[in-house]
Amino acid sequence: MIAKESKLYSILHGTCPACHEGKVFVSSHSYASIHFTEMHEKCSVCRQAYEPEPGFFQGAMYVSYGITLGVAFAISIVMVLFFNASLWLVMGIITFLMFALLPVIFRSSRMIWLNMFISYKPRLSRN
Numbered sequence: 001m002i003a004k005e006s007k008l009y010s011i012l013h014g015t016c017p018a019c020h021e022g023k024v025f026v027s028s029h030s031y032a033s034i035h036f037t038e039m040h041e042k043c044s045v046c047r048q049a050y051e052p053e054p055g056f057f058q059g060a061m062y063v064s065y066g067i068t069l070g071v072a073f074a075i076s077i078v079m080v081l082f083f084n085a086s087l088w089l090v091m092g093i094i095t096f097l098m099f100a101l102l103p104v105i106f107r108s109s110r111m112i113w114l115n116m117f118i119s120y121k122p123r124l125s126r127n
Contacts, residue, residue, distance in 0.1 A: 005122065007115040014111060017118035018048040024111065030103035037106065048118065057110055064109035068098060071105075 002009045004020050016022040022043035027033045042049045051057065072094045079085040079093065098105075 005120055007120070010115055010120070011108065011111040014107065016043040016046060016048055016050075017111075017115045018121050019043060019046040020120060021045040022048075024050055024114070025107060030107055036103040039110075046121070050114065052117070057113060060109045060113035063112050064105055067105050067109060071101065072098070 002012065007017070009015070010017045010020050013020075014024050014028070016024060022040070022045040024039055024043075025036070026038040026040060027036060030036055039050055041051070075094055075097065076090050079090045085093075
């Protein structure tokens with residue numbers, strides 16, 4: 001069980017980094033809607049703004065890039081070492097998986113970026 005006070009809790013559950021209660025994204029599930037990118041402007045519990053300044057989430061692109069590279073590298077190593085796959089097969093599988101994982105990577109990178117700059121404040125939660 002992940003402690004509610006940890007940043008990992010907020011990242012995995014998609015909750016407000018300040019109070020760990022309000023939802024960041026409009027839709028609860030990454031694949032539930034084509035509008036997986038839609039976010040609330042601020043937390044419904046503590047009123048923390050999710051975009052403290054214009055262009056705030058441009059930095060999340062670097063997080064997304066790192067996640068994508070890590071996944072692609074891991075898949076490449078596994079496919080080549082264990083399955084002796086050709087370069088074209090590896091590239092095809094990586095391309096397919098990157099499109100399939102797009103909503104998850106998008107949301108994860110934004111949550112990681114938010115949690116890097118907004119700290120947990122337990123006094124803001126309802127408990």
